Amino acid sequence: MAELVTGEAVALDIRVARLASRGCAVLLDLLFQLVIMNILIVGVSMATAGADDAWTTGLSLACVVAVIVGYPCAFETLSRGRTLGKLAAGLRVVADDGGPIRFRQALVRALAGFIEFWTLYSAPALIASLCSKRGKRLGDLFAGTIVIQERVPSSVFGPVAVMPPQLAGWARTLELSMLSDELAMTARQYLSRFWELRPDVRDSLGQRIADQVAVVVSPPPPGRVRPEILLSAILAERRRREEWRLAQRRAARLRRLGQSEQPPGAAPAPVPAMAMAGGPPVAPVPQGPPMPPPFSAPGPGQPRFLPPPNYGAGPYQGVLPQGPPPGPPQGQYPTGQYPTGQYPVPPQRP
Known part of the structure; x- marks a missing residue:
């Protein structure tokens, strides 16, 4: 993941294309170019069988240049940054500000690609991609573009934070303006x-992040809480408030449009019910059993958060950040208990 700032100064989270996927797209494009080039050269040879050799050589050279430079330039301009290889690999070329690629940028990339791929056998592109944080080759650096991954799993941008029922009431009172x-x-x-990290790494990393978040939010949690549970509650509440603000802005825009388009004396435009409330909607908190000892109030001198857990100490009441990993269930998810004993084995992801 990388952050991209648009021309309107809006930060977007994008998924930069990896070197492997870009290599596959380049190989497919080179294969298509070679096939098209051979077809054109054979057609020119057959069409100019009785013509002068200089005329045949000139037409063949023009076909080669048109395929090497014109193929990526035309496809990226007309299809908004996608060649046949990038379309198959799920990639797209965009400008550094997130906008669509222009003809000038596509031409610069195509001319630089002739040097990188056809003359020096992809060595400059490989070295530049390895040295760039965003995997840019020389053509991207000259043209001011970046290659992003267009097809990503739905879980990448899906909600990863859920509201633990035990912390729902506390989360409503949070002051999040400093976050x-x-x-x-x-x-x-x-x-x-969460499930890709080793247990010792995710515990220490989660503790550091939770300490940083606890400094800028108030009031403190109602007891000693696991770091991932605390972060999940804060992010879920933050997302709920952002959705409510977005609904308010949409309602105000609909109200202005309705007042400007309706004739005098007509009924006002309907406003979404979510935006008519005086504040963010609050879902009822499910009433469950009392909090177990991990959520008890800390005593004098005790830390606000739990230390790294003893994995053999028994179950822990909480909500998983992203649901259970693949495999047979080892406990009740997501509103039950962590399984006793060791954590589940993290899923093997490619």
């Missing part, structure tokens, strides 16, 4: 990669 977008994104990435 920056960068820190929230760090917590979100931690929750999304």
Whole structure:
């Protein structure tokens, strides 16, 4: 994941294309170009069988240039940054500000690609991609573009934070104005990669992130809470408030449009019910059993959060950040208990 700032100064989270996927797209494009080039050269040879050799050579050279430079330039311009290889690999070329690629940028990329791929056998592109944080080759650096992954799993941008029932009442009273977008994104990435980390790494990393978040939010949690549970509750409440603000803005825009388009004396435009309320909607909190000892109030001198757990100490009441990993269930999810004994084995992801 990388952050991209648009021309309107809006930060977007994008998924930069990896070197392997870009390599597959380049190989497919080179294969298509070779096939088209051979077909054109054979057609020119047959069409100019009795013509001068210089005329035949000139037409063949024009076909080669048209395929090498015109193929990527035409496809990326007309299809908004996608060649046949990128379309098969699920990639797209965009400008550095997230906008669609222009003809000038596509031409610069195509001319640089002739040097990178056809003359120096992809060595400059490979070295530049390895040295760039966003995997840019020389053509991307010259043209001001970036290759992003267009087809991603739905879980990548899906909600990774859920509201634990035990902390729903506390989350409604949170003051989140000091929580920056960068820190929230760090917590979100931690929750999304929760099952990919080793237990010792995710415990220490979660503790550090939870300590940073606890400094900028208030009031403190109602007891000692696991870091991932605390972060999940804060991010879920933050998302709920953002959705309510978005509904308010949409309602105000609909109201202005309705007043400007309706004739005098007509009934006002309907407003979504979510935006008519005086504040963010609050879902009823399910009443469950009393909190177990991990949620009890800390005593004098005790830390606010639980230390790294003793995995053999018994069950823990909470909500998983992203649901159970693949495999047979080892406990009740998501509103039951963590399984006793060791954590479940993290899923094997490609």
